[in-house]
Amino acid sequence: MGIMGDILDVTADGGREGIIISAISRKANLSHYAVIDKCSKLIDAGLVTTTQTSRNKVYQITEKGLEFFQEFKRFQGLVDSMNLRY
Numbered sequence: 261m262g263i264m265g266d267i268l269d270v271t272a273d274g275g276r277e278g279i280i281i282s283a284i285s286r287k288a289n290l291s292h293y294a295v296i297d298k299c300s301k302l303i304d305a306g307l308v309t310t311t312q313t314s315r316n317k318v319y320q321i322t323e324k325g326l327e328f329f330q331e332f333k334r335f336q337g338l339v340d341s342m343n344l345r346y
Contacts, residue, residue: 263290265336267298268329271308271321278311278318 266288271279273287285295299319302308307325310317321329 261332263288263294263298264302265329265332266290267295267302268307268321268325268332271319272326272329274320276320278320280316280318284319 267284267290270284270287273279274283281292281295281299284290284299285292288295290298299308299310302325303310307322307328308319309322310319312318
């Protein structure tokens with residue numbers, strides 16, 4: 261879940277323009293292939309969308325993804341305040 265949260269955070273920072281996979285990989289400190297795998301799962305869940313530009317695939321967080329990410333951050337805060345590991 262933490263990796264998914266990191267990817268959602270990076271794609272949210274990408275805004276409406278979106279972000280390419282190599283930038284997600286760099287900012288989330290994950291391998292290129294791990295990001296591709298996790299992004300496909302996020303796409304299947306409807307949390308992220310992708311569009312093809314002339315050069316790259318661009319990933320964007322959806323409204324559903326933003327709502328999920330906000331709830332996820334609240335959950336992380338609760339877990340952190342209780343000193344729990346997840």
